[in-house]
Amino acid sequence: MMTFKSPWVWLLAIVSLLCAWLPLMPSVVAFFDFPQWLGTLDSRLLLLLWRSIWMSSAAAIGSLILGWPLGLFLGRYRFPLRSTYLLFLPLSLMLPPLMVAQAWYGLTGMSGVWASVFSFACCYAPLPALLVIRSLKKQSSASYDAARMVSGGLGLRLLISHTRGAAFVGAALCFIFSIGDFAVPDYFATVGDLFHVYSSEVFSNSRNSDFTAGAVSSLPLIVISLAMLLGLLPWLKNQQQHTSQQCAEPHTVKHSMSLSVFCLGLTTILVFAVIGRMYFETGMRGPLATSSWLQTSSKAFSDAFSLGRADMIRTFQFASIGALICMVVAPLWAFVFHYSSGLKRNLLFVLLVLPMLIPSLSLGFGSIVVFNQPYLDGFYNSIWLPAMLIAGRFMPIAVLICINALGSQAAAVDNSAKLHGLSIGQRVYALFVRNNWRACLLGGALVFVFAMRELDFAILLPAANQSTAVRYYNALHFSRDNFVAAFGLSICFILFLPVMLHSWLSKKPS
Amino acid sequence: MTHPILNIQQLCKSFGEQSVLHGLDMQLEAGQRIAILGESGCGKSTLLRVISGLEEYNSGQVTLEHPRRCLMVFQDLGLWPSHTSMQQLIMAAKASKIDDAAAKAERLLEQLQIFHIADRKPATLSGGEARRLAFARVLICQPKLILLDEAFSSLDADNRQQGIELLQEVLALSSAAVIMVTHNQDDATQLDFPIFDLVGGQLLAR
Known part of the structure; x- marks a missing residue:
């Protein structure tokens, strides 16, 4: 003790x-000052808060859609170029969210609320993916092999249920990081239709030198994030108990080339497209430029x-x-x-x-x-x-x-x-x-x-x-x-x- | 009767609704060695953890005369993965304020015939060598009470026999009292330890 x-x-x-x-x-x-500030809460602020919540929820779901399958396939199966995808997966976490937003705007011209959601999902999809891979390293080989022997479908169902907690923790972290970020929505609002999120309100309150208003208005975001993290605690403990001595190793599958292509697609969305676009932008010139x-x-x-x-x-x-x-x-x-x-x-x-x-x-x-x-x-x-x-x-x-x-x-x-x-x-x-x-x-x-x-x-x-x-x-x-x-x-x-x-x-x- | 080194009175321990130890009384004198038998989940390991202070208890009293000289050999040994055998012994001895730790560690490794593993880490040891090291690490601290938690449960029949012989060899080097918990009566019989059954959260002498 x-x-x-x-x-x-x-x-x-x-x-x-x-x-x-x-x-x-x-x-x-x-x-x-929260009770006092609560009195100033109007429909506009509530709308902003609601928008932030659903945007971050959508981003979290997006990160699950992109990251969970990627983590499952990279963590459990062997296929061509697997190690390359594993190597590049953390890179998208290192890309500043603004850079991802800028790259996707350059690639597709997207803007507005959904562009923000998509950017956040791309930025934080590696979180569920990496946590799922880590969770698979602790899966008991005996239970997994027993399920596979019954049927491939049962093996997959076991994989999904085993990694569910890890994937949801990753998505919850995506939610927390997204709901407090003002820079990405601010960027998409600047290049397209104007919209605001709750974190912009916190930012503008703080910039107006009204520290108390800035701090107190951030409280709803803190409470929401804290509730989400406290909800994760039992899972963290559960993960520790499930550590197994005999852990399942990645294995080969029939359609390894299809898996590789699928993972290439996801890694392209998360990393290669962003890097490629940014590299292209390093040489972009104006119409009157004389250099190559x-x-x-x-x-x-x-x-x-x-x-x-x-x-x-x-x-x-x-x-x-x-x-x-x-x-x-x-x-x-x-x-x-x-x-x-x-x-x-x-x-x-x-x-x-x-x-x-x-x-x-x-x-x-x-x-x-x-x-x-x-x-x-x-x-x-x-x-x-x-x-x-x-x-x-x-x-x-x-x-x-x-x-x-x-x-x-x-x-x-x-x-x-x-x-x-x-x-x-x-x-x-x-x-x-x-x-x-x-x-x-x-x-x-x-x-x-x-x-x-x-x-x-x-x-x-x-x-x-x-x-x-x-x-x-x-x-x-x-x-x-x-x-x-x-x-x-x-x-x-x-x-x-x-x-x-x-x-x-x-x-x-x- | 000599002064007991361990005195347990009316010990109660439960996990949530489930009561594991229920008004347990026990005394152990210096040098006394006993075996506690019981089925899986009856609270044998919990009793050892309570005695060693690793587990809190709900009520009752546990008095150890030498709390810092009570050591345990765990079922999975609990060797420190990143330290060599010699480092483990020296570190344990220094923590127990034993003088001349290095020389004593060398001597103990020789006595237990594992001097050749002095510079090796646990991952490179055979099961038998690791077990000897775990005993050596306990012995160097000059324990007054050694707790053995299912020390042979993970071994097959041949290795179990070797394990018991090793324990006899080890205990000959020490005058410490011993509490061994096991679910295998043969272990206790071969070691010639008096047997107690842990039934319904209480100890019953045979």
């Missing part, structure tokens, strides 16, 4: 306080590197520090969470996920209110502030991955350590992290990726203004299409490089 006597629990509390809970305080205080497509494209990449290099370096710095903080603290959080139960567990969960659910703008404003003090001037303008906020905001991602890893570890490993009298620090860092460094690294990597995409509080905080996301956003709004495309692709390439290297280096010799 971890108690408040443990210095590790104090470390956890201090880091969480500095990175997440302190910047949240102004928003939490503003929530007390290739020359224009080369110049765009050259500009991207020369103008964006400093932004990239600074973003890498604060994203790396944020990811490192998460890699150190997330295993501790996972332990505290794993060994708590009932109300305490739910309360901890709320404390943990609140910084991720609260709109990024509110977190940015909150940190300005708390940290913009004369005696904190050096800190306020350093990369440490955005690094801390990154760690606080995206910590839940790393923690959930660690919780999953801890649940998959044989209980006797930690129980024996506990009985032998090993300290919390030894159990967490010498045993758990050492055994599960891949999970910790994955958590850190995801925090890094999300940090690179973080736009909202980067716009607000002077210390984070010089970041890739802000430069991308500004360039997009000034219609510098070549530069935007080249810059976006460069960021993706740099983020994707470690994934490619890892995949290449970890290939088993045949």
